[in-house]
Amino acid sequence: MKRTQINTAGYGRNPLKNPATSFFAKITSLFELLNDDLKYDHMSVNINTEYAPDYLRLVLDKLKEIWQIDETAFVHGSGHRKSDHQRKYEQLKAYTSKLEEYVEKIQICGTSRNSYSKTDTDATFMRIKSDYMGNDQLLPAYNVQIGVADEFIAVIDVNQYRSDMDCFVPLMEEFHEVYGAYPKYPVADAGYGSFNNYIYCEQHGMEKYMKFPMYKKETKDKKYHTNPFRPINSRVDENGTIRCPNDRAFKFIYRHLVRGNLYGRQEEVFECEDCQGCPLAEQCKKTPKNKRISLSRERNNMYQEVQDNLESIHGALLRMNRSIQAEGTFGIMKHDRWYKRIVRKRIDSVKAELYLVALGYNLRKYITKIMRIRIAA
Template identity: 35%
Template sequence: MKKLIQHKNYTGFNGYYQLVLPLNLEMLIPEDDSVRLLSQILEGLNYTKLYKAYSSTGRKPAVDPKTMFKIITYANSNNIYSSRKIETACKRDINYMWLLQGESKPDHSTIARFRKDYLPEAIEDLFYQMVQHLHSIGEVKFENLFVDGTKIEANANRYTFVWKKVVNKNEAKMFEKIKACLVDINQSYLTNFSVSKDSILADLEQVLKYLKDKQKEDNIEFVHGIGKRKTQVQKFTEQLKEFKERQEKYNAHNRLFEGRNSYSKTDTDATFMHMKDDHMRNAQLKPAYNVQIGVESEYVTGVGVFQDRNDIATLIPFLKSMESNLGRCYENIIADSGYESEENYLYLEEKQQQSYIKPQTYKIWKKKSFKKDISKRENMKYDEDKDEYTCHNGKQLKMSGTTHRKSATGYRSEISIYECEDCSNCPYKSKCTKAQGNRKMQVSKTFVKKRQKSYENILTEKGILLRVNRSIQVEGAFGVLKSDYNFKRFLTRGRTSVKTEFMLLCFGYNINKLHSKIQNDRCGKELHEIKAC
């Protein structure tokens, strides 16, 4: 039987199909398709920084960088994040072909290289240009900023953790072993070597140099293998070399911690955090990033990626980044209780921004059990002129001194210490304090004052409206990004690449949000009104 030859070109099989007009893709794209809006907005951006990322002497890019940015942004707006899936879409989807405008279709490696090597240089500038465009068309007014954060899993193995506590513990144990080893060396060779924690590597290097000279002086040959007897010089040398290697390893770990308590070996920028959507539902720690966004009028107007597990330390750098990129500050900052701190309150006051931050004790204050608790400062009478509190028994708690407390960010707050004049024979002492002597109480006057002001702000009619909108807008944005867009884990590694990836996602989200508002005649609506019960 004659063997048939299979050809790689399949066009010969299509003899029954006739070429049909139109060939122009413009006629196939609906007039109200979001791809037209995306192209129009991105066409108006300034791509100077993106073009500068390319070498002026290198080969011409296969696809124009501006066109490539349009392709990737449109892919993110349609929940396509893989470079291989984007490549397939460029070959089969008419919307992507329309964006290419006859340019050659990029392969997956070109897309991945563009996203990793070139886009990080310009993505932040392009994102905030998009925010300025929303401002120019009246969608964003830089008035109310709703801030929130979420933890998104990093592209790292779950069991590659390095813990700072374990590293410090092992480093301390090794330091004691080094001191014991140097004592033996000093006794053996009548030397006076010592070691300090600040110059441990230099001290070890000095001792190793002495042992090397001793080896040459005594003409000692180091031996290896079973049945060979090692000299004392060789034993000391090998032991100190091992200590030196371990210390270099510990130093590398400490440099990577950067104020954190852990990091992942797979992605050293990722920190191990408790995840809400843990697959085993046992609060398992996973390598993740703390992603912060600021939302106004349902658009994401600010993005920050942090390594801190809590939100308190992220607010100030996040707002500073937004101010630097936008050239202006928001009037009102609305956030939940996770952002409350004296440092944050003072920063907002300095920038003349109104704080609508819910106090951490907001829910507790409403409980009857709290209002009946005589040990709480809030339930004591305070005389501002005399600067003293009056307890349930009518005794005065007067200021006896001050101390200072330092936060994780380095901020020092002043704490006033109040002590009761006499707690002896008090019938309420068991309910007021567990102290053996007089009741003592530590109060940060500045924090109490700023917390009260923010508390009063959120109780106003405007404050209630903003708090309701915070839960709708910023938490709603995260809900769409994580559930509707199915973005629950980063594809890239490293803080820079992760930030680029998330900004692209928010870029696509903003385009879709504007498209939705235009089609549903909702443009210009900033806040959701409170529905009457």
């Protein structure tokens, strides 16, 4: 008699994401026990490394048919002994329910988040500074971004990303959708400067005036800037060989792609030829192995260009103007107008609320300017 395999194309793997490897291992263990029982019926359950709810429901239906299960006849409570078939069937049913719950949560969370709130599934848990003492809390929130031009709020966007770096491109695309062009000089603080965002600016005709994360340390901390043990400060001899502070050569090991980079940026890894007996070893490295360094020439050249832009007279004026207008706008909204908390749920409603707030801010700013002109006249 031919052995029948319970399997359906497309059901064997979860197309979304692996909820928990240990949970799949539990399902596999149960399937192995089921196969020991089903071999007498010349049937078997297909075993995989991952499973989808549809496949587990299919196995449940087959078991119900083969074992002639009537769930209304199941026994429960103390004093009753469950049959082997009932225990395995109920366990598989519980696994199916739990896997469906995992899949639902993954669909809500999506690929760009790793958390969400039960009371507002569009909100992401973020670190919020809730008082002036800096005692932050993990609360469901949205990342609100505004673009200010000539003291008015030109564009506003609401994101589920915790990092400001990820919010830069959506805000620029929102600006382009509203005005049909990209801003020439997008000025932002160090939370927005990244290689991805700089390349994006180049591709869309924007100048690079966003600080990179270590900008302040690079420009203000002379000791850090001139540190001879920083890879970027390593001496290169006439043959193009990188030398350590003790004049020992670094040899090229391999090149690898930078994780999370959208434009294929690579880093080169070098290793010192011999660190044994080096008098600078304690200052240079923390492990007994030969020191390794990573260099990204593309990123370093990009950072130097950004630094030159920001330290120019034009860059200094833009930075000063940003700190007055952009930070000032948030200060007026949060401190003067006491708008410190979003009152609506779901991202579409939150956007509508913030559009109204921005509209009120711009109208008030416009009327104030008109009144000043009349008084001056």
